Amino acid sequence: MGFKAVHYTEVKVEEVKEEGFEGITVRWLISKEDGAENFAMRCFEVKPGGKTALHSHNWEHEVFVLNGKGKVRCNSIVKEIKPGYVVFIPANCPHCFENSGEEVLRFLCLIPYKK
Amino acid sequence: MGFKAVHYTEVKVEEVKEEGFEGITVRWLISKEDGAENFAMRCFEVKPGGKTALHSHNWEHEVFVLNGKGKVRCNSIVKEIKPGYVVFIPANCPHCFENSGEEVLRFLCLIPYKK
Numbered sequence: 001m002g003f004k005a006v007h008y009t010e011v012k013v014e015e016v017k018e019e020g021f022e023g024i025t026v027r028w029l030i031s032k033e034d035g036a037e038n039f040a041m042r043c044f045e046v047k048p049g050g051k052t053a054l055h056s057h058n059w060e061h062e063v064f065v066l067n068g069k070g071k072v073r074c075n076s077i078v079k080e081i082k083p084g085y086v087v088f089i090p091a092n093c094p095h096c097f098e099n100s101g102e103e104v105l106r107f108l109c110l111i112p113y114k115k
Numbered sequence: 116m117g118f119k120a121v122h123y124t125e126v127k128v129e130e131v132k133e134e135g136f137e138g139i140t141v142r143w144l145i146s147k148e149d150g151a152e153n154f155a156m157r158c159f160e161v162k163p164g165g166k167t168a169l170h171s172h173n174w175e176h177e178v179f180v181l182n183g184k185g186k187v188r189c190n191s192i193v194k195e196i197k198p199g200y201v202v203f204i205p206a207n208c209p210h211c212f213e214n215s216g217e218e219v220l221r222f223l224c225l226i227p228y229k230k
Contacts, residue, residue, distance in 0.1 A: 003189035004203040005196060008179075029201045030177045036203060038227035039154045041177050062145045062156045064123075064179070064223055074118035081120060086144045088119040088151060108179055112153035114229060 004034055008043050016044075020053025023099070032113065039112045044097075046070065046105040051098035061095070061109050063087035068105035071098050081107075119149055123158050131159075135168025138214070147228065154227045159212075161185065161220040166213035176210070176224050178202035183220035186213050196222075 008029055016024040023046060030041040046052070046068075054073065063072075065085040072081050074095045081087065087107075089095045099105035123144055131139040138161060145156040161167070161183075169188065178187075180200040187196050189210045196202065202222075204210045214220035 002205055003192055003208060004201070005187055005194040006201055007199050008201050009199065011201070029179070030203045034203050035205055036175060036177065038175070038229060039177065039225065041179065041201065041225070060151060060153070062151065062154065062225070064144070064156065066181075072120055077118055079120040084122050084124065086119070086121055086123050086126070086156065088145045088149050090117055090150055093118060108223070110154065110156070110177070110225060114153060 002035065004030070011043075018053065020055070021051075023047035023050025024052060029108075036113075038114060039110055041108060041110050043106065043108055046097060046099040048099050048102050048104070050105075052096045054094050054096040056092055056094040058091050059112055060091045061087070061089040061111060063089070063110075064108045066106040066108065068099060068103040069101035070105040071100050072096070117150065119145070126158075133168065135170070136166075138162035138165025139167060144223075151228075153229060154225055156223060156225050158221065158223055161212060161214040163214050163217050163219070165220075167211045169209050169211040171207055171209040173206050174227055175206045176202070176204040176226060178204070178225075179223045181221045181223065183214060183218040184216035185220040186215050187211070
């Protein structure tokens with residue numbers, strides 16, 4: 001519950017088993033377990049051909065793309081993403097991500113704790 | 116104030132002019148202007164030899180290193196950082212970053228709005 005500085009690959013990786021999520025893992029890089037009370041940093045990896053379900057919730061996403069290429073949908077808008085892309089998905093906006101390339105699509109996705 | 120997907124270099128870059136900060140620019144990638152009410156995503160670039168002042172405040176930092184190499188200090192602990200490093204700096208912990216390499220040190224640094 002204090003200062004932390006580690007490589008992201010040192011953080012435990014978990015498979016995402018929610019319905020409609022295919023080929024996806026997550027690492028909770030910074031969370032309440034570290035003492036982060038306001039928001040959490042997760043790193044997702046989507047295998048080639050993998051995708052998240054089109055889903056919605058009452059909290060926002062702040063995303064930064066690290067590797068690979070893919071598509072992000074929010075309502076009816078679809079945008080292509082690649083490394084260096086920043087994505088803001090407002091609360092209550094139906095959204096999904098898919099890997100449209102041949103490498104792993106890796107991105108940071110941060111969410112608030114307070115809602 | 117809605118869905119946003121842009122490359123980080125499309126976001127306006129500003130020089131950080133605070134005392135003790137040398138060779139540093141910032142881009143506010145996701146902020147209140149985008150409708151982000153809970154936390155903000157900034158991207159900092161520190162030139163070779165550049166550094167931030169040793170400073171402290173009552174909010175935390177969640178950091179992800181994108182490029183270059185450097186050192187981060189929190190209280191008396193100093194750690195080396197490079198791409199892929201995740202750093203959590205708790206609130207009220209005196210801290211600073213410095214570029215110890217020959218390339219730009221680039222990192223995301225997220226902060227909460229609610230305090």
